Amino acid sequence: MxxxxxxxxxxxxxxxxxxxxxxxxxxxxxxxxxxxxxxxxxxxxxxxxxxxxxxxxxxxxxxxxxxxxxxxxxxxxxxxxxxxxxxxxxxxxxxxxxxxxxxxxxxxxxxxxxxxxxxxxxxxxxxxxxxxSQVQVVRQGISRGLSFGSDETPALPPRSGPVSYSMAGIVASTGGPQALVQLLGGLGADFPLPILLVQHITASFLEGFVTWLSGATPFEVRIAEDDEKPVPGRVYVAPADRHLGLVSGHLAILDSPAVCSQKPSGTVLFAAMARELGQHGIGVVLTGMGSDGADGLRQMADKGAYTIVEDASTCVVNGMPAAAAKLGGARETLPLPAIAARLRELALGGTR
CATH class of the missing domain: 3.40.50.2300 (Response regulator)
Structure with missing residues (x-):
């Protein structure tokens, strides 16, 4: 029994x-x-x-x-x-x-x-x-060292050369709110790229989450609107029960079916970024249960974008990051405190 x-x-x-x-x-x-x-x-x-x-x-x-x-x-x-x-x-x-x-x-x-x-x-x-109940919650010290994958899922080798990045996408689920506060806070108010965000959260709490995140981070955080032009200094959050996409540099709000049982889905966002931005996009998968975002991040990596997954050592749940790494979508695997520094380096310096 x-x-x-x-x-x-x-x-x-x-x-x-x-x-x-x-x-x-x-x-x-x-x-x-x-x-x-x-x-x-x-x-x-x-x-x-x-x-x-x-x-x-x-x-x-x-x-x-x-x-x-x-x-x-x-x-x-x-x-x-x-x-x-x-x-x-x-x-x-x-x-x-x-x-x-x-x-x-x-x-x-x-x-x-x-x-x-x-x-x-x-x-x-x-x-x-x-x-x-299945999540292993522990008193966890956060490692500030860098980790670049594991024996089972080696990260793709970093490539050198100047690249200009135009947008960053982030996907998070279980454990996401606390991870996002740390990550966005570490980016600083002068971070030069628009940020598109999919956070799995109960629909009725979405507006409260957006308001709270705006007050807890240096960014203006808002629910994305169709045909909006993303600008630096803002975080655009996928609306409740709609996917967030990108068409000709403008946000697209989509009412297509759920992907990986999620709507909004990180894979839908990343697939759009892969198609629209190619190597000029940055994709990040943070803590979360399941596999949403994994296939989309792989599509970004295939197009030459810079892709990062959170290391298991700092994840509340290492489901989504592990799935993305297993599919070969992770160019780099980093503990949470190191992700903001890497994003700033990429956005401000443009080198891989």
Whole structure:
């Protein structure tokens, strides 16, 4: 018999707490260890219960979800799924900062069983808890040395010679928000290229994520619009449930089918950059589950673009970067702190 996933629920609302117990407890994959009303109770029982994953409310009496995340990650690192209501900017900001602090994903609070969206929301909560329970969350020091692939997936050899780059594309999923803050912050406000971004995130939290990222980094971050001309100093984020592409130097918003079960998809973005920019594009795959972006990055590499994947040593989940490297799409594999420096070197110096 398969071992059940042990879940700790942290939710101050009695109604929502009971609803979460019902949703999670009805799924045979899970064993609900406890459902507590505060972060303080969670921390008191953390070492005793030893959950595989935590469902964590954001706005709690006393300690909020952000502070709870920081303490959990310091005391006993455990996968955390933030369960938040999109009620106001404060709650969204706390949720985004919890992701930055180490929570793995954010999902919407469930609605009553009579609501038309109940089944979909309940299934998403259970899916996220199941997936994130498998993530190995550790207290991780970030290596500042450079890594250029492994024996199994050697990186393509760097090529010398001046090249002018016109645009950078970044794809991220699980662990992306915290990685993006570090990467974009390291690029600096004078980074001379427009940046196109695909971040897998719950659609209802996208606008909050964009606002938060704009405030946490030196860039103006905005949701991409069709036929917009990308300019330096801005990060253009793929809209909810639409792909981001590029046509004749202008952004293209596409309603084509999902790729790698993702919409927006990093592969769609990178394929467009490969076609439109050739060797003048830069593609980066950051932490994330699955394989989205891998085939697109390979297409960029085939066209002579500069391609980078995040090294396993700093990934929250080394799914997407590993898949891209395995396909031969990675010209260079770098730990997260080294990626910004390499991008600045490429964009400002133009050498490979």
């Amino acid at each position: 398969r071992k059940k996933i042990k879940v700790l629920i942290v939710e101050d609302s009695l109604v929502v707490r009971e609803l979460l117990k019902h949703i999670i407890g009805s799924d045979e994959r899970f064993d609900v260890l406890a459902a507590v009303a505060s972060a303080e109770e969670c921390l008191e029982q953390l070492d005793t219960l030893r959950p595989d994953v935590i469902s964590l409310d954001i706005r709690l009496p006393g300690m909020n979800g952000l502070d709870a995340t920081l303490k959990i990650m310091a005391r006993r690192p455990t996968p955390i799924v933030v369960v938040a209501a999109q009620v106001d900017d404060v709650e969204l900001n706390i949720a985004m900062n919890a992701l930055r602090a180490g929570a793995l994903s954010v999902v919407e609070k469930p609605v009553g069983v009579t609501n038309a969206g109940y089944e979909t929301m309940a299934a998403k909560i259970c899916t996220q808890l199941a997936i994130m």
